[in-house]
Amino acid sequence: MPLIQVKDLYKIYQMGNVEVRALDGVSVDIESNEYISIMGPSGSGKSTLMNLIGCLDTPTSGDFFMDGVNVATMTDDELAHIRNKQIGFVFQTFNLLPKSTSLRNVELPLIYNGSIKASERKGMAISALERVGLGDRTHHKPNELSGGQRQRVAVARALVNDPAIILADEPTGNLDSKTGEEIMALFDDLHQQGNTIILVTHEEHIAAHANRVVRLLDGKISEDVLTHRAK
Amino acid sequence: MKSFFWENLRIALSELWAHKTRTILTGTGIVIGIIAVSLMSTLINGVDGLFENSMKFLGRGNLYVEKWPWFGDEDWWTLRNRPRIELEMADEILERSEYALVVATERGRSANLSYNELSAENIFIHGVTANYPEVSTVDVEFGRFFTGSEDRTGTQVILLGSEVAKTLFPLENPLDKLIFAGSKRFRVIGVLSEMGKFMGAFSQDTQVLIPMETFNKIFHGPWGMRRITVKVPEDHVEDAKEELRGVVRVLRGLKPGEKDNFAVNQQDSFRQTYQGIKMAIGGTGLIITALSLLVGGIGIANIMFVSVKERTREIGVRKAMGATRSQIQGQFLIEAILITATGGLVGLIVSTAVSLAISKFLFPASMSFGIAFMAIGLSVGVGLFAGLAPARKGAKLDPIEALRYE
Numbered sequence: 001m002p003l004i005q006v007k008d009l010y011k012i013y014q015m016g017n018v019e020v021r022a023l024d025g026v027s028v029d030i031e032s033n034e035y036i037s038i039m040g041p042s043g044s045g046k047s048t049l050m051n052l053i054g055c056l057d058t059p060t061s062g063d064f065f066m067d068g069v070n071v072a073t074m075t076d077d078e079l080a081h082i083r084n085k086q087i088g089f090v091f092q093t094f095n096l097l098p099k100s101t102s103l104r105n106v107e108l109p110l111i112y113n114g115s116i117k118a119s120e121r122k123g124m125a126i127s128a129l130e131r132v133g134l135g136d137r138t139h140h141k142p143n144e145l146s147g148g149q150r151q152r153v154a155v156a157r158a159l160v161n162d163p164a165i166i167l168a169d170e171p172t173g174n175l176d177s178k179t180g181e182e183i184m185a186l187f188d189d190l191h192q193q194g195n196t197i198i199l200v201t202h203e204e205h206i207a208a209h210a211n212r213v214v215r216l217l218d219g220k221i222s223e224d225v226l227t228h229r230a231k
Numbered sequence: 232m233k234s235f236f237w238e239n240l241r242i243a244l245s246e247l248w249a250h251k252t253r254t255i256l257t258g259t260g261i262v263i264g265i266i267a268v269s270l271m272s273t274l275i276n277g278v279d280g281l282f283e284n285s286m287k288f289l290g291r292g293n294l295y296v297e298k299w300p301w302f303g304d305e306d307w308w309t310l311r312n313r314p315r316i317e318l319e320m321a322d323e324i325l326e327r328s329e330y331a332l333v334v335a336t337e338r339g340r341s342a343n344l345s346y347n348e349l350s351a352e353n354i355f356i357h358g359v360t361a362n363y364p365e366v367s368t369v370d371v372e373f374g375r376f377f378t379g380s381e382d383r384t385g386t387q388v389i390l391l392g393s394e395v396a397k398t399l400f401p402l403e404n405p406l407d408k409l410i411f412a413g414s415k416r417f418r419v420i421g422v423l424s425e426m427g428k429f430m431g432a433f434s435q436d437t438q439v440l441i442p443m444e445t446f447n448k449i450f451h452g453p454w455g456m457r458r459i460t461v462k463v464p465e466d467h468v469e470d471a472k473e474e475l476r477g478v479v480r481v482l483r484g485l486k487p488g489e490k491d492n493f494a495v496n497q498q499d500s501f502r503q504t505y506q507g508i509k510m511a512i513g514g515t516g517l518i519i520t521a522l523s524l525l526v527g528g529i530g531i532a533n534i535m536f537v538s539v540k541e542r543t544r545e546i547g548v549r550k551a552m553g554a555t556r557s558q559i560q561g562q563f564l565i566e567a568i569l570i571t572a573t574g575g576l577v578g579l580i581v582s583t584a585v586s587l588a589i590s591k592f593l594f595p596a597s598m599s600f601g602i603a604f605m606a607i608g609l610s611v612g613v614g615l616f617a618g619l620a621p622a623r624k625g626a627k628l629d630p631i632e633a634l635r636y637e
Contacts, residue, residue, distance in 0.1 A: 056551065056630045077555045084553020095548045095634065099249060111238050112553040118237075157552075 001068055002029040003164060003196060004053065009062035009072075011048050011219075022048040023059070024219035030198070032164075035191040035229075037199045037207035040216035047169075049216065050200045054087055054167050055079045067164060084112050088158025092170035094150045096142045102129060102153045103138040109161040128160040129153070132186060148179035155186060159195075166190065169200045184209050235558055236565070243566035246538070257534045258574040260527030261610055265578025266585075267520035269598065269606045273586045275513045277596030282505050284427065288368055288435060289498040292332075292465035294475055296320075297458040300494035302504045313492045316457050318443075320482050321360075324461060327478045330471035333365045333462040338446050340455030344439065346399040346410040354395055355438040356412060358446025366460045369440070374406050374421025382442035389417035393425040394436035415449050417441065468497060524609065527574070528617040535567050535621035546625050547633025560626035567618025568611055575610025579603055 011023040022045045030036060040046040051057040052064060055071055058079070064072045071082060088109070089095075096105045106125040110116045116124070129135055132152040142150050151171060158166050168187065172180030188209060191197050201207050208227060215223040247254045298313050318336040325334040338358040344351045361379040363369065377388050389412065396405050405419045426435035463471035472495055479493055539546070546559055582598065589596045 051631050054551070056634075077557075080550065080553050080555045083551060089551050091634070095544070095551075097545055097548065099245065108549070109552045111235075112549070112555075112558065114235075 003032040003034075003067060004028075004030040005063075005065040006053075007063040009049075009052065009064060010060045011045075011052065011057070012060045021219045023052070026062075026216075026219070026221055028214060028221060028224065030196070033191070033194055033196055035197045035209070035211045037201060037210035037213045038216065039202060039207050039213055041202065044216040045219040046200055046216045050167065050169055050198075053165070053198060054089060055082045080112075084109055084161065086164040088161065088163040088166045090151070090154050090158050090166065090168035090171045092173040094142070094154045094174070096150060096153055096157075098142050101139050101141055102134060102145070102156075105142070105153055106157045106160050108157060113161060124160055125156075128156040131159060132156045146179075147175050148182055151175060151183050152186065155183070155190075159190070165196045165198055167198050167200075170202075171199070172203070172206055180206070235561060239558075239562045239565045240569070242562055243569045246566055247569060253534060254570060257530050258570050258577070260530045261524070261571045261574030261613060262578040262581070264520065264524030264527040264613075265575045265606050265610055266582045267523050268517070268609060269579060269582040269602050270585060271513070271516045271520050272602045272605070273582065273596050273598050274589075275509065276599060276602070277590070277594055278509070281594055286498055286501065288426070289501065290366060290368070290462065291498055292463050292468060293366055293498065294461045294463060294468070294472055295458050295496040296324075296461065296475065296479055297494050297496055301496045302500050315453055316459060316493060318457060318459060320479065321459050323482055324459065324475070324478055327481075328461070328471070328474055330463040330467055330474055331461050332464065333362055335360045335362045335366045335460045335462075336443060336458070337363070337460060338443065338450075338455055338457045340450060342413045344395065344399060344410055344412050346408060349399050349401075351395050351398045351437075356446070356450070357438050357440050358443045358450075359440055360443045363440070366462045368426070370424040371421045372424040374419070376421060377442050382444050385444040385448045386442060387415060387417045387445055388420045388442065390421040390423055390440040391419060392423050392436040392438045394434060395439055396422045412439070412441070413449070468499070472497060524613055528571075528613040531567055531570055531614065531617035532621060535563060535618050536624070538566070539563060539621045539625040542625075543628060543633050543636040546628050547630050547636065550628070550630035551634060556626040560622040563622035563625050564615065564618045567622070568614035571610045571614030571617070572607065575607050578610070579606050582606075
């Protein structure tokens with residue numbers, strides 16, 4: 001059974017009299033330990049698909065199974081639990097809490113996990129920071145870190161709860177190309193270690209890191225191919 | 232769930248610490264509100280205690296036949312022209328009334344007292360019958376009360392109120408000393424226990440007691456207080472009052488239809504008047520102070536809305552990391568309650584200090600546990616009330632919108 005199974009997914013917005021079909025019948029399966037890029041121009045529906053896969057939104061119709069559980073019909077709080085346990089987000093703008101240290105930022109998903117004791121959190125957060133090479137920056141606040149370091153903290157935060165998927169939305173969009181490559185190397189590593197990674201991007205060279213590229217156009221999948229890396 | 236409480240408390244503390252000035256300014260509204268409410272309640276309690284203390288000077292089962300009513304809105308001139316109370320009626324009252332247990336008479340006026348070089352001016356000379364201790368709370372601290380025969384024969388003996396005794400006899404034992412009241416000499420036979428002030432104003436300790444007949448012999452003329460005090464069973468005060476009115480009307484020869492030309496006073500009329508005043512002043516005061524708390528609460532609600540708005544993005548991040556609605560709501564509620572509870576605590580400390588000062592310099596007004604409890608409860612309640620709407624607003628935010636918020 002695939003890790004993510006999307007069947008006939010529709011997301012339709014009503015803007016006055018105009019019906020906007022952000023997703024117009026999308027079906028896609030994603031296996032565990034895949035490294036996949038979702039591409040497409042703005043307005044193609046890639047953000048909508050990402051929000052649905054990230055369990056931040058629910059579809060107008062269609063089924064969306066994560067690990068065999070249908071997420072499409074869940075309530076807000078159930079979605080919050082799925083996000084906490086199954087998904088690690090990495091954002092273009094990092095979205096770290098500015099007044100908190102790296103350690104506190106990385107601890108955040110563990111706090112909402114509910115089954116992890118306060119005493120265990122710190123160790124888990126430190127080891128996640130060590131995995132991204134920031135073991136010596138635990139007590140720095142975001143404004144004391146470089147852009148690349150901030151994104152590493154965000155990656156550590158995405159990893160710490162050991163989620164099923166790491167969902168990265170334009171993770172290099174706010175970084176210079178050299179730092180961007182470093183972050184991509186980090187994702188490559190994480191994939192090697194067995195994580196499932198979904199990249200949302202419009203840059204070909206970023207997408208090329210993945211094993212598979214799904215292209216969206218006008219709310220439909222226009223192309224779903226394996227890259228040379230997969231071979 | 233418990234871990235979220237501590238987590239939320241931690242978040243709230245660091246948020247409030249990060250906005251110290253804002254926190255102090257908004258909290259001040261609550262501090263003022265709590266000071267006002269708790270001081271107001273403390274004062275009402277203090278006045279209540281003062282009143283109850285005073286009431287024990289007037290026996291609950293006592294009826295006082297007097298020219299002037301204690302309370303009422305009758306025409307002053309009508310009252311003024313009433314005949315004065317004939318104290319001779321006392322015996323007839325005792326005979327005719329079913330309820331009367333004891334009937335005592337009292338007269339009073341002021342005069343100056345002196346002993347050697349020491350003098351006490353404007354002392355209330357209270358002429359009473361030998362049965363006066365049965366209708367009042369006077370207590371002889373040392374010495375003795377006068378006897379019936381001393382009263383009948385008009386013996387010049389005197390009992391001193393505790394203050395008077397201290398003024399005239401700062402060092403000596405007053406017993407058996409001769410003092411002057413006006414131009415007459417009296418032998419001190421006793422000193423009364425300290426009784427305190429009536430309604431915080433008229434001291435009972437600056438009076439002296441002399442036998443009624445002695446008073447009559449010395450002080451002629453119509454001036455001064457005179458009344459007949461009738462002790463009746465406490466559980467029949469109202470019936471006894473009606474009966475007493477009837478008896479006095481008969482003795483005065485009033486025809487049916489004619490108005491009473493005397494008053495029958497009782498402790499209850501004090502109580503009723505006091506309750507009315509207390510309701511009016513205390514009630515209004517509490518409403519005004521509660522309004523100040525409401526204003527403080529609105530300030531908190533306002534700042535919480537600002538805080539939710541400012542932290543929209545943070546809320547988005549927390550939601551993406553798996554925070555549920557109730558966790559976000561709890562975070563902002565705890566923040567609001569933390570401001571108000573701290574404000575309440577500070578207010579309570581200030582008003583405790585103020586009430587200690589009041590009871591030291593003005594009158595007994597102690598902050599009770601009940602009031603402290605109420606103040607803390609109120610401030611937490613205001614925080615809950617003020618924080619709820621902003622917290623719900625934050626909790627309901629759409630995570631996608633919130634993450635995009637600039």
